[in-house]
Amino acid sequence: MAKKKNNSAVSLITLVDQKAKAAEQYRTIRSNIQFSSVDRELKSIVVTSSGPSEGKSTTSANLAIVFANGGKKVLLVDADLRKPTLALTFKIPNPDGLSTLLGDREATCEKYAIETAIPNLAILPSGPKPPNPSELLDSKRMTEVLKQMNDYYDLVIFDMPPVVTVTDAQILAAKTDGTLLVVRERKTSKQGILKAHELLKIANANILGVIYNGAKSQSSSSYYYYG
Ligand SMILES: Nc1ncnc2c1ncn2[C@@H]1O[C@H](COP(=O)(O)OP(=O)(O)OP(=O)(O)O)[C@@H](O)[C@H]1O
Numbered sequence: 030m031a032k033k034k035n036n037s038a039v040s041l042i043t044l045v046d047q048k049a050k051a052a053e054q055y056r057t058i059r060s061n062i063q064f065s066s067v068d069r070e071l072k073s074i075v076v077t078s079s080g081p082s083e084g085k086s087t088t089s090a091n092l093a094i095v096f097a098n099g100g101k102k103v104l105l106v107d108a109d110l111r112k113p114t115l116a117l118t119f120k121i122p123n124p125d126g127l128s129t130l131l132g133d134r135e136a137t138c139e140k141y142a143i144e145t146a147i148p149n150l151a152i153l154p155s156g157p158k159p160p161n162p163s164e165l166l167d168s169k170r171m172t173e174v175l176k177q178m179n180d181y182y183d184l185v186i187f188d189m190p191p192v193v194t195v196t197d198a199q200i201l202a203a204k205t206d207g208t209l210l211v212v213r214e215r216k217t218s219k220q221g222i223l224k225a226h227e228l229l230k231i232a233n234a235n236i237l238g239v240i241y242n243g244a245k246s247q248s249s250s251s252y253y254y255y256g
């Protein structure tokens with residue numbers, strides 16, 4: 030019998046039903062993100078939230094799809110090295126990925142990125158779980174890898190762990206162009222939002238806005254708010 034795993038695939042509504050209300054909302058979020066940064070090109074985005082299970086992976090995956098649909102060459106990176114889910118969601122293998130790339134000084138990101146059936150969308154899975162995720166993300170090698178990614182892709186989206194629990198999202202928020210904070214209906218506490226905001230500010234993150242991930246009705250819904 031398979032052991033029950035915490036890591037599970039999330040819904041790719043933007044792929045399954047482009048006409049769904051939620052898919053339309055992801056496209057609205059895409060436009061708002063583009064408008065939020067008209068003067069400065071946005072090449073790398075971190076997606077995080079205060080605590081677990083608030084919709085970070087769902088949001089990053091669906092946003093990656095709508096940006097790719099919009100014609101941008103997108104790399105979606107599973108930078109949640111502690112609890113990766115993107116490989117499961119996109120049904121791709123995960124023997125190698127970000128952790129391997131960070132340890133392989135000779136390699137460039139294309140070596141481990143996997144092209145998907147979705148035009149313009151490549152995914153870099155997490156790779157094997159490292160003992161020291163924060164150190165890896167805080168390394169000079171990560172900065173080098175990020176530069177390569179920015180050169181090769183139009184947009185890089187990082188799915189991250191919760192910012193209040195571990196420091197990983199703060200680390201990458203400091204190195205990237207923008208950060209999106211996901212807040213989940215009936216799950217995220219006001220205190221959690223404030224703490225997440227404070228931690229991102231300390232990291233000097235460019236907070237693009239908050240994505241409100243609601244689960245009121247059967248169809249999932251997301252809304253975007255500015256800063
Ligand atoms: N708006 C929504 N409506 C219904 N279900 C949702 C919604 N958003 C997320 N979920 C579900 O909630 C669970 C957690 O979502 P997801 O994995 O995206 O969160 P996460 O913040 O990445 O979690 P983790 O902290 O574990 O990385 C998943 O099973 C996902 O399908």
Ligand SMILES: [Mg+2]
Nearest residue numbers: 085086109114
């Ligand atoms: Mg996740």
